[in-house]
Amino acid sequence: MAEKRVLVIGSGVAGLSAALDLAAAGVEVDVVEQYEFAGGQGIRLSCKATETCVKCGACMAGDRLGRALKHPRIRLMTGSSIEATDRNGRFAFQIRRKPEFIDPSKCNACGICYKQCPAEGAIIQGTSGHHRPFFAISEKVCLYLKDKSCTACRDSCPMSAINLDAMKQTELTQADAVIVAAGFSTYRPYEKPYGYGVFPNVVTNQELEAILKRHGRVLRPSDHTEPGRIAFIQCVGSRDTKLGHLWCSTYCCGSALRLARLIGHRQPQIQTTLFYIDIQTFGRTIESYYKETKEKIRMIRSIPGDIYPSENKGLKMTYLDPMTADTLQEDFDLIVLSVAMMPPAGLEGILKMFHLDRIADGFLSLSEDTARQGIFAAGAVTGPMPLAEAAASGSKAAWQSICYLKTA
Amino acid sequence: METDSLIALNTLNHGRCRTWPFLQDFCLTCGICAGSCPASGVDGFDPRKLLRMIALGMEDVAVSARWPWICTMCGKCANVCPMDIDIPGLVRRIRSLRDREKVPGITHKGLQAALETGNNLRLPKDDYVFILEDVGEEIAQEPGFEGFSVPIDKKGARILTTIHNKLVNTHTEDLKHWWKIFHAAGEDWTVPSENWEGTNWGYFTGDDAAMKIMTGRIAENMERLEIDTLLWPE
Numbered sequence: 001m002a003e004k005r006v007l008v009i010g011s012g013v014a015g016l017s018a019a020l021d022l023a024a025a026g027v028e029v030d031v032v033e034q035y036e037f038a039g040g041q042g043i044r045l046s047c048k049a050t051e052t053c054v055k056c057g058a059c060m061a062g063d064r065l066g067r068a069l070k071h072p073r074i075r076l077m078t079g080s081s082i083e084a085t086d087r088n089g090r091f092a093f094q095i096r097r098k099p100e101f102i103d104p105s106k107c108n109a110c111g112i113c114y115k116q117c118p119a120e121g122a123i124i125q126g127t128s129g130h131h132r133p134f135f136a137i138s139e140k141v142c143l144y145l146k147d148k149s150c151t152a153c154r155d156s157c158p159m160s161a162i163n164l165d166a167m168k169q170t171e172l173t174q175a176d177a178v179i180v181a182a183g184f185s186t187y188r189p190y191e192k193p194y195g196y197g198v199f200p201n202v203v204t205n206q207e208l209e210a211i212l213k214r215h216g217r218v219l220r221p222s223d224h225t226e227p228g229r230i231a232f233i234q235c236v237g238s239r240d241t242k243l244g245h246l247w248c249s250t251y252c253c254g255s256a257l258r259l260a261r262l263i264g265h266r267q268p269q270i271q272t273t274l275f276y277i278d279i280q281t282f283g284r285t286i287e288s289y290y291k292e293t294k295e296k297i298r299m300i301r302s303i304p305g306d307i308y309p310s311e312n313k314g315l316k317m318t319y320l321d322p323m324t325a326d327t328l329q330e331d332f333d334l335i336v337l338s339v340a341m342m343p344p345a346g347l348e349g350i351l352k353m354f355h356l357d358r359i360a361d362g363f364l365s366l367s368e369d370t371a372r373q374g375i376f377a378a379g380a381v382t383g384p385m386p387l388a389e390a391a392a393s394g395s396k397a398a399w400q401s402i403c404y405l406k407t408a
Numbered sequence: 409m410e411t412d413s414l415i416a417l418n419t420l421n422h423g424r425c426r427t428w429p430f431l432q433d434f435c436l437t438c439g440i441c442a443g444s445c446p447a448s449g450v451d452g453f454d455p456r457k458l459l460r461m462i463a464l465g466m467e468d469v470a471v472s473a474r475w476p477w478i479c480t481m482c483g484k485c486a487n488v489c490p491m492d493i494d495i496p497g498l499v500r501r502i503r504s505l506r507d508r509e510k511v512p513g514i515t516h517k518g519l520q521a522a523l524e525t526g527n528n529l530r531l532p533k534d535d536y537v538f539i540l541e542d543v544g545e546e547i548a549q550e551p552g553f554e555g556f557s558v559p560i561d562k563k564g565a566r567i568l569t570t571i572h573n574k575l576v577n578t579h580t581e582d583l584k585h586w587w588k589i590f591h592a593a594g595e596d597w598t599v600p601s602e603n604w605e606g607t608n609w610g611y612f613t614g615d616d617a618a619m620k621i622m623t624g625r626i627a628e629n630m631e632r633l634e635i636d637t638l639l640w641p642e
Binding site: 301320322 | 437438443445448488489491492
């Protein structure tokens with residue numbers, strides 16, 4: 001495999017799993033990540049273990065990122081996008097890299113820049129110890145980059161790590177094969193009757209993950225108090241013909257049950273209710289938490305219809321109780337919507353670049369024909385899947401690539 | 409809502425209902441319809457179960473049951489249904505299969521009256537015109553509305569409005585709001601002296617033929633009075 005090189009698009013669990021397997025086989029790997037921080041959406045999740053591991057996979061992204069960063073044959077380019085591509089035998093790529101405003105060799109992750117910055121969202125925080133530098137500057141929001149009106153971060157940085165005049169860079173690279181691991185986007189449930197975006201205590205499961213990751217426990221966004229009663233609503237935006245989402249997103253039953261279990265363990269005074277249609281048992285690990293969780297939380301086989309605001313930013317929810325056939329109104333302090341996985345934003349550019357198509361659902365379609373051209377895919381860009389499956393899918397794509405490189 | 413007889417799926421007449429061939433097969437029984445329905449729970453009504461009855465071929469049970477008549481046809485269920493199932497359409501079809509004499513409440517009687525006399529109340533034309541003019545005179549006595557009169561059958565007006573029967577029965581005060589706005593806006597409007605009924609209870613009883621007659625009469629009024637804009641508040 002000497003002198004063979006593969007370009008991986010996306011640094012989530014799938015992309016990094018592919019990169020590590022390729023590198024282990026002696027292949028040089030370039031990983032292109034458009035976001036400022038590597039690790040994909042998986043790295044933003046919190047571990048769901050209590051005294052026992054429930055195999056949620058949240059550690060997978062961090063584990064793979066840590067190993068990829070150390071691997072001499074893997075080059076990880078964050079804040080990067082492919083500007084142009086060509087193929088004459090090998091693939092040739094022109095990659096645009098965002099300016100390196102914060103020098104990773106100098107930054108000590110003290111967070112003074114983050115605290116000093118007056119523009120909300122201009123300095124973005126990492127979510128993993130593997131994120132170095134731990135902060136990044138948003139080109140869109142930073143006041144200096146807009147009109148040079150602020151240098152608070154640069155002036156306050158004790159390590160002189162910040163250079164607001166850094167320039168974007170262009171890299172040229174070649175590859176013998178490509179693995180598309182561009183991930184997924186999540187459904188923003190504004191059109192559902194749950195007041196998302198209106199009531200601060202209606203959040204998505206991703207937002208709940210962020211709260212847990214940040215505070216270690218569940219707090220209400222409105223007032224940072226501990227909720228007494230939490231409701232999960234499943235299938236929000238999944239199995240939905242109106243939205244054109246006919247798929248089950250496969251990750252959300254496992255995610256909600258594991259979250260409910262974790263919350264029950266860390267904050268036993270919270271009462272959790274899960275509103276669901278049916279429990280989808282994807283993966284082999286559901287038995288490790290399902291039976292136990294089912295006994296500890298309230299499970300109601302019905303999807304609620306309405307949410308109204310009540311006192312103290314509480315939420316009044318209506319649902320049909322299937323046991324009594326009564327329509328009930330019940331108060332909750334926090335409502336979590338388990339939202340659908342969708343094809344990633346920006347997939348169109350990748351499709352054009354490699355002359356690829358979508359399957360009917362909108363996810364990436366690959367065929368034997370694309371495999372013959374050395375184009376492979378991994379992870380949720382091919383369809384919704386949980387983390388463990390994304391990792392396996394990355395390894396599979398690496399294996400396919402190696403087979404291709406041997407014959408090409 | 410129980411039946412002793414066995415239900416044979418092959419007795420379900422798919423052709424009878426536009427939405428019956430397959431739509432209810434998409435139902436995930438998620439229950440969001442029942443959770444958002446303002447009438448659900450009344451007499452045990454549950455749109456999810458009604459849909460399931462049809463899917464299971466329990467057509468005769470559904471047609472003779474009270475449930476389809478509890479629905480207000482507001483359409484909220486269909487609005488939130490993730491599988492885009494036309495539940496009010498299904499309810500309407502079930503209603504249409506019931507013997508007309510067994511249609512509950514006043515809906516069928518009111519509809520019969522409307523078909524025979526032009527309005528649900530069997531209100532004679534003279535009484536109707538008297539009520540309208542009486543309300544018009546009351547408005548004319550209010551400051552700022554001097555000289556107000558009700559334009560009945562005004563040929564070539566810009567807008568034709570229909571009247572809900574309750575507005576010339578128990579809710580005459582509610583006529584005034586519309587009319588005052590028209591007056592203040594200088595609108596050129598009129599009301600018909602015959603076939604003025606704006607409600608169309610064929611919609612609620614599932615009677616397509618009656619619905620067509622009622623709608624046709626409004627169109628006839630527009631043609632007769634040479635008006636091309638309709639204000640149909642129902």
